[in-house]
Amino acid sequence: MASLNEIKTRIASTKKTSQITSAMQMVSAAKLTKSEGYSARFQIYASKVREVLTHLTANELAELANSDSPNSDINYHSMLQSRPVKKTGYIVITSDGGLVGGYNSSILKQTMSMLESDHDASDEYVLLAIGGTGADFFKTRDMKVAYELRNLSDNPSFDEVRKIVSMTTSMYENQVFDELYVCYNHHVNSLSSQYRVEKMLPISDLDPTEAKEYQEEYIFEPSKEAILDQLLPQYAESLIYGAIIDAKTAEHAAGMTAMKTATDNAKNIIGDLTISYNRARQAAITQEITEIVGGASALE
Known part of the structure; x- marks a missing residue:
């Protein structure tokens, strides 16, 4: 005794x-509150970009949805068209450190299970890691990480993630991979999160039936195609950035709970x-x- x-x-x-x-619980709670507000404000921007894009691409989206052989007279943007999948890209978002309970293990365990069930060999996919825990996890298993981003701030700005986000869209356009998915924990509430694998490219979440009709049409300068060349990559980047913010919010919630x-x-x-x-x-x-x-x- x-x-x-x-x-x-x-x-x-x-x-x-x-x-x-x-004390760490109170710090995480403060970070969570701030991150939830930041995420809510970003959703306003994302929904507006989606609204504009849906209106601009309504005809193309309807044609792609209703036809197995798209009309050759319509100039479809590469980010809207599916193509034969030779290689798949995955962005895996984890934290940089510990003290977040089962947050990282949940993401990595389910991601590994998905990779093993969906692919026969490692040359069928490309991994990009946001967060040191995920990057180190893959490296210790001799899995090649095409790009990694560490030490993000608690509420990352777009400038912090600009390189990996813009590089990802460029890799898709250059056919390094033919589909892009983001694997992360979605923030449900302060007590729970949900593992998600969301398809980011090609852009498939735009619904032509949601397109609004206006009394006056847009005036395009220099052209509709030139605007879409700028706007579609920006929208794809905003989807990836939104997932990063969502994952960070879930991380703060996991830290507070832990x-x-x-x-x-x-x-x-x-x-x-x-x-x-x-x-x-x-x-x-x-x-x-x-x-x-x-x-x-x-x-x-």
Whole structure:
């Protein structure tokens, strides 16, 4: 049985740990609130870009949806057309560090399971990693990572991820891969997240039936095709950036939950140790009383 001093030392050290995890929980909660607001504001921008694009591409989208052989008179943008899939691109988003519970293990476990079931060889896909945990995970398994991005801020700006986002769309246009998916944890609420694999390229989430009709049509300068050449890659980039923000929000929520669990566990340990301390102290007092009584009896 541990001595009183040992139990007392363990109680003191556990209390210090509890104070640290409690502080980290509050920090993560503040980051989560800020990230949720940032994500909500970004969705306003993304929905507006989607609205404009849907209107501009309504005819092309309807033609592609209703015909196995697209009309050769229509200039379809490469980001709207599916092509034979020779290689698939995956962006895997994880955190850079730990203390986020099962956040990273959930993403990596399910991503590996998907890769093993959907592909027969590693040359059938290209991996891009956002977050040091994912990059290191793949490297230790001798899986080639085409590009990695580490040490993102808590609320990353588009400038921080511009290189990997623009490079990804360029790789698709240059046919390095023929489809692009983003694997990440989607933020549901502060207590839960959901693993997602979302198809980003070719762009397939635009619905021509959602196109709005305006009394006055857009005036295109220099041309509709030139505008789409700029707008479609920007929209694809916004989808990827939106997934990164969503993943960061889920990461903060996971960190807050993990630190709350750690704090609660520390309090439980302190409670158990306090009971052990009181029992040991009571036993020591009883032993002292017994010895005193025994000594007094011997003197009589």
